[in-house]
Amino acid sequence: MANKEIPYKIYLEESEMPKNWYNMRADMKNKPAPLLNPGTLKPMTKEELAPVFCDELIDQELNETDAYIPIPQEIRNFYKMYRPAPLVRAYCLEKKLQTPAKIYYKFEGNNTSGSHKLNSAIAQAYYAKKQGLKGVTTETGAGQWGTALSMACSYFDLDCKVYMVKVSYEQKPFRREVMRTYGASVTPSPSETTAVGRKILAQHPGTTGSLGCAISEAVEVATTNEGYRYVLGSVLNQVLLHQSIIGLETKIAMDKYDIKPDIIIGCAGGGSNLGGLISPFMGEKLRGEKDYQFIAVEPASCPSFTRGKFAYDFCDTGMICPLAKMYTLGSGFIPSANHAGGLRFHGMSSTLSQLYHDGYMEARAVEQTSVFEAAEQFARVEGILPAPESSHAIRVAIDEALKCKETGEEKTILFGLTGTGYFDMVAYEKFHEGSMTDYIPTDEDLQAGFDGIPKFPGNEF
Amino acid sequence: MANKEIPYKIYLEESEMPKNWYNMRADMKNKPAPLLNPGTLKPMTKEELAPVFCDELIDQELNETDAYIPIPQEIRNFYKMYRPAPLVRAYCLEKKLQTPAKIYYKFEGNNTSGSHKLNSAIAQAYYAKKQGLKGVTTETGAGQWGTALSMACSYFDLDCKVYMVKVSYEQKPFRREVMRTYGASVTPSPSETTAVGRKILAQHPGTTGSLGCAISEAVEVATTNEGYRYVLGSVLNQVLLHQSIIGLETKIAMDKYDIKPDIIIGCAGGGSNLGGLISPFMGEKLRGEKDYQFIAVEPASCPSFTRGKFAYDFCDTGMICPLAKMYTLGSGFIPSANHAGGLRFHGMSSTLSQLYHDGYMEARAVEQTSVFEAAEQFARVEGILPAPESSHAIRVAIDEALKCKETGEEKTILFGLTGTGYFDMVAYEKFHEGSMTDYIPTDEDLQAGFDGIPKFPGNEF
Numbered sequence: 001m002a003n004k005e006i007p008y009k010i011y012l013e014e015s016e017m018p019k020n021w022y023n024m025r026a027d028m029k030n031k032p033a034p035l036l037n038p039g040t041l042k043p044m045t046k047e048e049l050a051p052v053f054c055d056e057l058i059d060q061e062l063n064e065t066d067a068y069i070p071i072p073q074e075i076r077n078f079y080k081m082y083r084p085a086p087l088v089r090a091y092c093l094e095k096k097l098q099t100p101a102k103i104y105y106k107f108e109g110n111n112t113s114g115s116h117k118l119n120s121a122i123a124q125a126y127y128a129k130k131q132g133l134k135g136v137t138t139e140t141g142a143g144q145w146g147t148a149l150s151m152a153c154s155y156f157d158l159d160c161k162v163y164m165v166k167v168s169y170e171q172k173p174f175r176r177e178v179m180r181t182y183g184a185s186v187t188p189s190p191s192e193t194t195a196v197g198r199k200i201l202a203q204h205p206g207t208t209g210s211l212g213c214a215i216s217e218a219v220e221v222a223t224t225n226e227g228y229r230y231v232l233g234s235v236l237n238q239v240l241l242h243q244s245i246i247g248l249e250t251k252i253a254m255d256k257y258d259i260k261p262d263i264i265i266g267c268a269g270g271g272s273n274l275g276g277l278i279s280p281f282m283g284e285k286l287r288g289e290k291d292y293q294f295i296a297v298e299p300a301s302c303p304s305f306t307r308g309k310f311a312y313d314f315c316d317t318g319m320i321c322p323l324a325k326m327y328t329l330g331s332g333f334i335p336s337a338n339h340a341g342g343l344r345f346h347g348m349s350s351t352l353s354q355l356y357h358d359g360y361m362e363a364r365a366v367e368q369t370s371v372f373e374a375a376e377q378f379a380r381v382e383g384i385l386p387a388p389e390s391s392h393a394i395r396v397a398i399d400e401a402l403k404c405k406e407t408g409e410e411k412t413i414l415f416g417l418t419g420t421g422y423f424d425m426v427a428y429e430k431f432h433e434g435s436m437t438d439y440i441p442t443d444e445d446l447q448a449g450f451d452g453i454p455k456f457p458g459n460e461f
Numbered sequence: 462m463a464n465k466e467i468p469y470k471i472y473l474e475e476s477e478m479p480k481n482w483y484n485m486r487a488d489m490k491n492k493p494a495p496l497l498n499p500g501t502l503k504p505m506t507k508e509e510l511a512p513v514f515c516d517e518l519i520d521q522e523l524n525e526t527d528a529y530i531p532i533p534q535e536i537r538n539f540y541k542m543y544r545p546a547p548l549v550r551a552y553c554l555e556k557k558l559q560t561p562a563k564i565y566y567k568f569e570g571n572n573t574s575g576s577h578k579l580n581s582a583i584a585q586a587y588y589a590k591k592q593g594l595k596g597v598t599t600e601t602g603a604g605q606w607g608t609a610l611s612m613a614c615s616y617f618d619l620d621c622k623v624y625m626v627k628v629s630y631e632q633k634p635f636r637r638e639v640m641r642t643y644g645a646s647v648t649p650s651p652s653e654t655t656a657v658g659r660k661i662l663a664q665h666p667g668t669t670g671s672l673g674c675a676i677s678e679a680v681e682v683a684t685t686n687e688g689y690r691y692v693l694g695s696v697l698n699q700v701l702l703h704q705s706i707i708g709l710e711t712k713i714a715m716d717k718y719d720i721k722p723d724i725i726i727g728c729a730g731g732g733s734n735l736g737g738l739i740s741p742f743m744g745e746k747l748r749g750e751k752d753y754q755f756i757a758v759e760p761a762s763c764p765s766f767t768r769g770k771f772a773y774d775f776c777d778t779g780m781i782c783p784l785a786k787m788y789t790l791g792s793g794f795i796p797s798a799n800h801a802g803g804l805r806f807h808g809m810s811s812t813l814s815q816l817y818h819d820g821y822m823e824a825r826a827v828e829q830t831s832v833f834e835a836a837e838q839f840a841r842v843e844g845i846l847p848a849p850e851s852s853h854a855i856r857v858a859i860d861e862a863l864k865c866k867e868t869g870e871e872k873t874i875l876f877g878l879t880g881t882g883y884f885d886m887v888a889y890e891k892f893h894e895g896s897m898t899d900y901i902p903t904d905e906d907l908q909a910g911f912d913g914i915p916k917f918p919g920n921e922f
Contacts, residue, residue, distance in 0.1 A: 174886035
């Protein structure tokens with residue numbers, strides 16, 4: 001298909017859709033460090049993880065040898081309801097920017113959860129159902145993960161208990177109603193419903209919450225209720241595995257038209273979308289077959305990659321979860337209240353952290369007003385109203401395209417458009433009214449978070 | 462492709478997309494009655510319409526002879542950004558209902574406006590730009606049309622002034638922000654900004670507004686400002702023409718897989734979606750080539766087809782627009798305040814009214830709690846959170862599928878899923894909390910509206 005005209009949108013046929021997820025870890029020479037038991041500081045065993053996670057998901061979490069893991073037929077059937085996601089050539093944006101760059105984006109917002117989160121939610125709900133569980137608990141920040149999980153649980157008739165970061169719960173009242181439409185219960189976090197929530201509220205009265213707090217609460221509820229397990233929408237290896245569907249579809253579509261991206265850009269909170277998008281491309285880079293420039297984009301107000309420490313740390317504020325080795329701002333770090341939207345986790349996927357540490361990818365931090373400028377510019381020419389999270393990737397894609405305009409280079413830029421911003425209109429309103437502010441934490445602000453990272457031999461940073 | 466397995470979603474290739482709109486009127490023996498000048502009671506001429514509408518749109522409005530009208534390349538380019546819309550086989554809904562019926566829906570919600578309205582908005586903005594206008598004015602009810610028009614105007618760099626029915630403006634604050642993101646100005650209607658708005662407010666203090674009021678205001682602003690014209694998102698022949706893209710794509714996709722729908726269902730407010738969806742199928746019926754059962758679904762609280770009069774009436778509350786012959790509840794009719802969402806226009810497309818009058822289609826009125834039950838049932842199995850408007854069609858599609866379950870008939874049911882309900886969560890919340898009510902106007906309620914229909918020789922009803 002070389003030289004064939006590239007359509008605005010490339011959709012795969014159902015028969016072309018991936019039948020396996022791709023597990024990047026199999027091709028990594030330096031594997032991501034294992035989760036540690038915070039008591040013994042030894043790697044968590046399957047038995048130790050079993051009270052928290054579903055059995056088959058633990059197998060996926062610990063599997064660093066199998067490059068391809070079959071996608072069960074039931075999950076593939078669900079994927080067909082909203083996948084393949086389109087790979088879009090941003091002709092209108094290119095024209096507006098007058099850039100010689102060719103810009104593509106993989107759009108994951110074509111489902112009611114409004115984001116890529118559904119790709120892993122349906123997988124996790126499937127394995128929970130298969131294990132005969134009653135339900136699952138989880139946290140949600142911007143609400144996309146909670147919505148996705150509630151849809152997936154509705155499909156498999158599982159109970160779904162969602163702890164939602166309080167600031168998002170208040171900023172996005174309608175998200176709650178979407179989750180209720182799918183039958184989930186939603187509690188603003190931190191809450192009085194858990195021991196860890198009460199403790200956090202006592203220590204930090206008036207806190208607007210954080211993903212770390214909400215995780216602690218959800219884990220407590222899962223481990224203290226018969227027939228429940230905890231599920232997480234990002235950070236974990238299993239989530240990156242499920243999200244590889246994004247990159248796999250993208251690569252099949254690009255290969256079909258002989259397109260090779262030079263730069264691949266994704267927003268990064270816990271790393272689920274970025275890890276999924278880059279997976280098969282990173283595999284080629286890891287195997288020395290092809291080279292790509294990968295750019296992780298994070299908020300300047302929550303800069304795990306660009307200003308965090310690479311160390312073992314807790315995944316949650318309550319310090320009841322295993323330790324993960326990752327770029328972290330400290331489990332006590334809570335983004336400034338003016339931070340809109342998601343990408344507010346203090347840490348980062350261990351797999352992506354290792355790849356970043358080993359020089360396989362770059363990272364950039366961007367400020368939110370510049371992100372909303374990019375979002376609005378994109379919306380006006382490409383039509384789609386992007387989520388604030390996704391707009392971090394748009395910001396850098398536009399920046400790179402403008403560099404090409406200066407240099408005359410015809411680079412091919414691919415970015416992940418993870419979702420839509422329909423439930424983010426409070427933030428858009430602030431942007432329109434000029435009341436949106438930026439915030440870059442000082443070194444002192446960050447030091448407070450770093451001080452909370454556990455100290456033990458081998459965890460120097 | 463007979464007997465080929467039907468995928469969950471059928472997408473056309475760009476090369477398969479329609480290059481012409483289809484004009485149903487060309488195949489109608491009884492043409493829809495012309496618009497009348499309310500002063501002279503004579504058919505409106507092009508010259509009389511010119512201060513209100515764009516010139517080329519008037520040509521389309523009056524054209525009842527050309528069956529196919531080429532879609533300009535600029536509009537086809539824009540269509541490529543969000544079209545083709547998927548034709549979805551509702552396998553999961555069929556399974557849930559345990560029906561032998563085969564259910565398909567054409568999903569028009571895959572764009573930021575969240576509905577099919579963009580199909581006509583981009584066409585109308587294109588012709589306004591081509592005419593060298595500064596901007597356009599319009600009304601919007603649920604906000605879908607206003608959003609679509611603001612996107613289209615942003616694309617062509619036109620000013621966009623939207624008058625939004627007050628009840629929707631209050632129920633859907635975020636719609637306003639989406640329109641602002643695309644650069645439009647939004648005024649709740651009736652307002653103090655127009656003479657007709659002030660008059661309506663004086664006569665009906667505390668009114669929650671109606672499409673008829675908002676139309677009057679938008680027309681006044683267009684005709685009293687240099688370089689502006691008025692555009693309308695439904696009812697008009699030109700709008701049905703543009704919306705024929707829905708039916709044309711559907712028919713191409715169905716023909717490709719040898720699928721023939723037995724029943725075609727669409728929600729009906731002013732008729733834009735229904736008219737667009739049925740167009741090419743109705744063409745075959747009008748030409749005697751094939752037969753289909755067409756069902757228009759309207760709210761029981763605004764029952765133009767099922768309880769209205771077929772007569773000449775004003776399209777707006779302020780009675781400044783031309784008279785159209787249509788099924789009408791009277792231009793003073795305002796749906797009860799408990800009515801959620803759109804489908805609140807007092808009249809109906811003249812073309813559809815004529816077809817209904819001549820027995821080519823049926824109509825049903827449904828109550829809103831049963832509509833939201835269908836919406837939630839659909840969302841939980843098909844994933845998409847439907848707009849309240851679209852859910853009227855879902856209600857009847859489910860009813861028909863359940864009839865097939867009783868009779869064992871394997872009918873093929875097609876319905877239009879016009880959009881998403883992301884901005885309708887206030888209504889969903891009422892439904893969840895049990896505070897949503899139904900309302901069926903009494904004969905006396907309706908009589909008040911009928912009394913406002915103008916009386917003149919030949920307009921007996």
